[in-house]
Amino acid sequence: MSALTGILATEVRKIEETAAMSREIQKQRLTHHLMPPTGWLNDPNGLCYFKGRYHVFFQYAPFDAEGGLKFWGHYSSEDLVSWRYEGVPLYPDSNYDCHGVYSGSAIVEDEKLHLFFTGNIKMDGDYDYINNGRQASTLHVESEDGVHFSAKEVAVDYRNYPEDYTQHVRDPKVWKDGADYFMALGGRKKNDQGAVLIYKSEDLKNWDYDKEITTEEPFGYMWECPDLFEIDGEQALSISPQGLEREEYRFQNIYQSGYFLLKEDKINVKEFQEWDMGFDFYAPQTFEDAKGRRILIGWMGLPDVEEEYTNPTAKDEGWQHCLTIPREITLHDGRLYQYPVEEMEALRGRCCEIDETQKNIEVWKPFELDLKLDSRKCRISVGDDLMFEADGREACLRLSEKAGAGRKQRKAVIPSGRLKELRMLVDTTAVEIYLNHGEVVSSTRYYPGKTTQVVKLEADKIQGHIYELKEMTGIK
Incomplete structure (x- = not known):
């Protein structure tokens, strides 16, 4: 552990212990939704089933309920209803992520848990932070127990993204297909068109650009949190697009989250389906568990909504946001359905x-x-x-x-x-x-x-x- 990591770990532990002492008077804390010990929570990350436990990581800003410097927090469970808080596994403590450990995913391979995530750097100066002033590299760590992780390695350096992309490339989702590994990254092109970049690797270490998935006409200027998976023989691409025009029955939030069912990587904008029609849902991620279920968890919140609505817990109790309950995904008549995992019924009284x-x-x-x-x-x-x-x-x-x-x-x-x-x-x-x-x-x-x-x-x-x-x- 570096000196900086030790300092950050001590400060996080202090603020979490202080928050714990006031739990009894926090009347708005949740009972069946994962939430931060204190401060701010957003995207679910690194969802997986590893060595008999479910692992749910999340983007976490412990020092401020309004956001701020991002870490990863971590819960684990044997049954999706009895949880254990595992602490903070990833700190913003390297030259590649000192301004925030951003979102990413997990893959289990050879009895090891691998995490891939975006390390964020914002340089001081007069920059637009779209085409200049930002560095967002894809980083990699691994673990044999799911709790303690190796030193960070660079999987894809920010200088190696395609030239027609801005510096907004992030949120790696990694999976295996046959003998090869693939990574989807959300991106913003220089023509303000959202897209997904696909990288390929033989060893989880060395990654090469493979292809791009996007629409013929721009469908939002940025696609965050991509997730490409197969369900009942269909390929689904989940994205969180930014920049869609609001309609009466669609796209009612500031940003959306939804999916396409792919036909040979072809995307029809008219076939985009939103995951959730409520006020608070964004940045979902899916994974397959040991039972073969495709499970989705989303962030029960949204960025950039301060002028539209608030979350009183931030001011009243010093914490903000939560995750949805785990949902099993199934395919019916060309549409993906979501339903609470059966384990939730154990909470019925x-x-x-x-x-x-x-x-x-x-x-x-x-x-x-x-x-x-x-x-x-x-x-x-x-x-x-x-x-x-x-x-x-x-x-x-x-x-x-x-x-x-x-x-x-x-x-x-x-x-x-x-x-x-x-x-x-x-x-x-x-x-x-x-x-x-x-x-x-x-x-x-x-x-x-x-x-x-x-x-x-x-x-x-x-x-x-x-x-x-x-x-x-x-x-x-």
Whole structure:
């Protein structure tokens, strides 16, 4: 450990210990969403299953709930509901990442866990930090136990990216195909067109540029957090594009996250599907676990939204943001569905059965609502803070002024034509809504004023259950 690493480690440990002493009075901390011990959390990184444990790394700014110098934090679990905080594995302590350890991914090979990530450098001076003034190299470390990592090596130097790209190239996602390894990097071209760069390697050490994946016409100026994977014989490319024009039913957030199903690397802009239609979702990453499931976790937040809405926990309790619950990805009729992994059902506690005769139900908080419906129209209200409506193909999520903290309304179209199933997982300050077993998903932070709520159900034919949700263990 270098002297700088030791200093940073000591300071992080101090601030985490100070935050731990005030946990009992932090009423807005979450119960079944991974969150930072203190400070700021954003992108999920390095998602993998390694030597009997799930590993979830995350971009982490422990010193300031509004962001700042980025590290990586780390949780691990045997079952996706009982977690252990593993501390900080990556510090901004080298000549290649002293201004931030940015996002990346993991690959397990030869009994070792390999992490690839972006090291960020911003030079002092009068720069635009797009075409000049920034260095973003792809770095690599490895581990035999998933907790302690080797010294950093440069996998792709910032000077070796194609000449028609700006200095915004980042977020490596690495996978193996046959005997070769591949890396996808998100990029911004000099003509302000988003794209993905593909690199190839035989040994995880030496990487050569292979090809580019992009659209004929620009689809946003930057593609962040690329993820290329196969599911049921289909190739999917997940990206987080920046610079799309907002529409009534699409692209309602400042930045989006979604996917294309690829046909021989051909992309049709009209076929882009958003992962999540809520207020708070960005930078998702997927991985395959030992059961062969494709699992997705996203950042339940967004960058650059300060003028639109806020997260009161940053000011009130000194922390901000969380990750979504793990979601299993499946392919149905040319569309990717997302649904909570089955392990989440272990958190179910007390249960109340629902039928058409029950319209107002007092609920525990946090809770889960699981419904089957046979009605063109339905309305579900959680106190005066949250209302969800569906009418035929249209769905709408609305929040009260106080609970939304600037968030007001998000719309979605139900491709299959109507709502038949709904599952809602409500945490202290977060909610995830799954329509038709994950055909459409909406995730949002919200800040209700009451710890108990009354759920009001309005629909012709409805049945299901409300469950009390127990806390995940180990969430700092």
